[in-house]
Amino acid sequence: MTWTLPEPMLAAPVSDPALLPGWAGEPKWDGFRALLSVDAGRVVLRSRRGTEMAASFPEIVAGIVQLPDATAFDGELVVWDAAGRLAFERLQDRLARRGAGAARSAQEWPAHFVAFDVLRLSGTDTTGWPYRRRRAALESVFAARGLIAPWVLCPSTTDPDTLREWLTWTSVGIEGVLFKRLDDAYRPSGRDWQKYKVRETTEAIVGAVTGSLTAPRSLLLGRYDDGRLQYTGRTTTLTRTASTTVAGQLASAQHGHPWTGWSFSAGWGSHETLNGTLVEPELVVEVSVDVARDAAGRWRHPARLHRARPDLSPADVPRWTSPQR
The missing domain is CATH 2.40.50.140 (Nucleic acid-binding proteins)
Known part of the structure; x- marks a missing residue:
């Protein structure tokens, strides 16, 4: 049976930035939500709404040689400007480019894929695993494969002080934080995560x-x-x-x-x-x-x-x- 990317898991807004016991927090990036899979050399890079984006980001496609086959990530596409701030408009502009134009943009404004979840690993569907196990697997992939650009491992914490510090990073384009229950599976289309926007x-x-x-x-x-x-x-x-x-x-x-x-x-x-x-x-x-x-x-x-x-x-x-x- 052919494996396909699931619909993304979603987050409901909350008004309190407190990190509760049994939950982990991650920075909320000012970028494009993206799901990526590689299977026998075939790359799918899909937006939250289902738009195929691989042709616009050749540097992400080229980077799949670093990943194990039959693997899928959930994450965020981002572009940094020269000052080290997330440049959402540069990212938006890149969506309309294909072919030679996309290749030139990749040189001038390279995108990175900030991975915050693993949905499939070397042929094993991991969506049923609890978040803590998926997170450990994601960190293991980055460490074992020595992943470098365009791949970025999204930070995750269970420390409230660390999360409060992330809330001060708005000057570089961090919009807030996401909360994920440690024992929760990845539920496609489920709005079980929580998000707090500064x-x-x-x-x-x-x-x-x-x-x-x-x-x-x-x-x-x-x-x-x-x-x-x-x-x-x-x-x-x-x-x-x-x-x-x-x-x-x-x-x-x-x-x-x-x-x-x-x-x-x-x-x-x-x-x-x-x-x-x-x-x-x-x-x-x-x-x-x-x-x-x-x-x-x-x-x-x-x-x-x-x-x-x-x-x-x-x-x-x-x-x-x-x-x-």
């Missing part, structure tokens, strides 16, 4: 809304950079109460709005644009955002609105910053 509370200026001024659905947010209001991201859909509260504090945009003629993406990496209504950039709001940023410094994921801050002026809002500066 979030920060900050302020931004409302420059536009989706929906209408009287019933805004989401807020388009900005910050000033040398006198220019730069778009930094949008909120999730507002609750009815929040929409009503914010609506009473918005004013129609006057002539010369800094975003006149601009279009706004419906989501990071999406070609769909939002139907935005400009407002006077006067209202400050407090939002919760995770640490993922694009190359320009914009929030890659929607922010959660905490509250309007009419007590603050736009001058009180943190300045726009870009990691490329």
Whole structure:
């Protein structure tokens, strides 16, 4: 019977970063989830949604000579920039490249496969093994085979102090931590793992809304950079109460709005644009955002609105910053 890659095991979000007894923790990487198998020289590199990615990452395919045959990993594809930070946009750009273009990109922005689980080992299906046994097997493969780039062994710990230290690594692109029960098997499509994403509370200026001024659905947010209001991201859909509260504090945009003629993406990496209504950039709001940023410094994921801050002026809002500066 032919062995095929299972669906990936998933994680449910949690609000507490505490590492409980009987669980292990791993860093949550800012990359692409990927499952990889090698069988008699045939390589499958599949995204979480089932997209085949091998043609875009020839350096990963070339690296299979280091692995035992009939083996499969679960992990994360990542690209590091020159400063040692995870460069998600470089990784995103590489997905569209094939052939000579993919080979050039592999030289300029090489990807690594951060392995955090083993699903098959030398022909043995390991998904029924408990996590602690799979983890020991994964570490054994790396040690016995002396694996080097493009392979990276994801750290794992049962020490709460170590995990708390990982939560401070957001400056290099670690988004948070994953929790895995030591005695759990690998359950395809099961959401039995847990994930905690580091979030920060900050302020931004409302420059536009989706929906209408009287019933805004989401807020388009900005910050000033040398006198220019730069778009930094949008909120999730507002609750009815929040929409009503914010609506009473918005004013129609006057002539010369800094975003006149601009279009706004419906989501990071999406070609769909939002139907935005400009407002006077006067209202400050407090939002919760995770640490993922694009190359320009914009929030890659929607922010959660905490509250309007009419007590603050736009001058009180943190300045726009870009990691490329």
